[in-house]
Amino acid sequence: MLVILSGVSGAGKDTIKNELIRRMEDVISLPSFTSRKPREGEEEGVQYHFITKEQFEEKIKNNEFYEYDLHHENYYGTSRKLMNEKIQSGKIIVKDIEVNGTENLIKILNNETNLVTIFLKVEKEALKRRLIARGDNLSEEELELRLGRLEYEESKIKLYDYVIKNDNFEKTVNIIQAIIENERKIEMSHK
Numbered sequence: 001m002l003v004i005l006s007g008v009s010g011a012g013k014d015t016i017k018n019e020l021i022r023r024m025e026d027v028i029s030l031p032s033f034t035s036r037k038p039r040e041g042e043e044e045g046v047q048y049h050f051i052t053k054e055q056f057e058e059k060i061k062n063n064e065f066y067e068y069d070l071h072h073e074n075y076y077g078t079s080r081k082l083m084n085e086k087i088q089s090g091k092i093i094v095k096d097i098e099v100n101g102t103e104n105l106i107k108i109l110n111n112e113t114n115l116v117t118i119f120l121k122v123e124k125e126a127l128k129r130r131l132i133a134r135g136d137n138l139s140e141e142e143l144e145l146r147l148g149r150l151e152y153e154e155s156k157i158k159l160y161d162y163v164i165k166n167d168n169f170e171k172t173v174n175i176i177q178a179i180i181e182n183e184r185k186i187e188m189s190h191k
Contacts, residue, residue, distance in 0.1 A: 001187060002087065002113050003027075003180060004105065005096045007120030008153050009072075009146045010130040012166050013096035014047070016120070019173050020094050024180065030086055030093045033059065036074035049079075067097070067104035072145070078105070087113060092180060099156040106159060114187045118176060119160040124150055126167065 005013045020027050031045060035053040044050055051059075056075040060068060068077030078097065086093050097105065102117055109115050122130070124147060131138060131146055138146070157163055162179055166172045 001092045001116060001180075001183060002083070002105075002109065003092060003094045003116045003118065003176075003183075004102050005094065005118050005120060005176075006099055006102050006153070006160065007122060007166070008127060008150050010127050011120040011122045012130070012169070012172070013120060015169070016166070016173055016176065017094045017096055019169075020176060020180070023173070023177065024092070026090070026092050027094055027180070028086060028091045030078070030083055030095050032076050032078055032095070032097075033065070033068075034074055034076045036072075036076075048076075066108055067101040069098060069100050071098060072142075076101070092184070094180075099153050099159065103156065103159055114183065116162075116179065116183045117160040118162045118164060118179065119153075119157055120166040120172070121154070121157075121163055122150075122166050 005017060007013055017029060021029055031048050033051055033056060034048045035051060035056045036048075038044070038048070038050050042048065053075065056068075056077065059065060059077070064080060065077035066080050066083060068075055076098070078095070078101065083093065106115065106117070127150065128143070128147060131143055164172055164175055
């Protein structure tokens with residue numbers, strides 16, 4: 001099963017994903033490849049696989065990604081090989097992917113993989129506070145760019161199986177945990 005978490009930058013996708021991995025034994029992460037530089041505290045192969053723009057473009061040419069996107073001038077993509085290995089192992093993959101990537105994956109995977117899509121909704125003011133608190137030292141222009149993306153991302157909400165207002169961390173994690181458990185029961189009953 002592949003569980004996709006989407007939402008704008010600062011919606012809490014990563015924090016929630018890490019908490020689900022901590023609480024649920026079959027849940028794992030599948031780090032994307034990215035051409036952006038690691039943030040402080042990020043490790044290769046944990047949050048992302050960090051590669052150069054040139055290496056990324058080479059992988060695109062070789063059709064190594066299920067989906068990829070250029071986002072805030074950096075590439076992000078999901079490796080075919082790594083994802084297939086994890087799914088074959090019977091694990092539940094929780095992955096944060098933005099809306100365009102989700103749209104592509106739905107088209108590609110819908111019939112061959114149990115795909116569960118979840119959109120995390122955040123109010124604009126709360127998002128602004130989170131982005132500032134995150135310590136990325138965003139310029140006013142970058143902050144506005146990310147806040148401006150909110151409307152675009154929310155225009156794609158109809159793609160998602162579930163939409164959760166992420167205004168309470170504990171409540172959000174509990175809801176997603178229940179969704180995963182219920183989806184797994186449904187998946188098992190169809191085998």
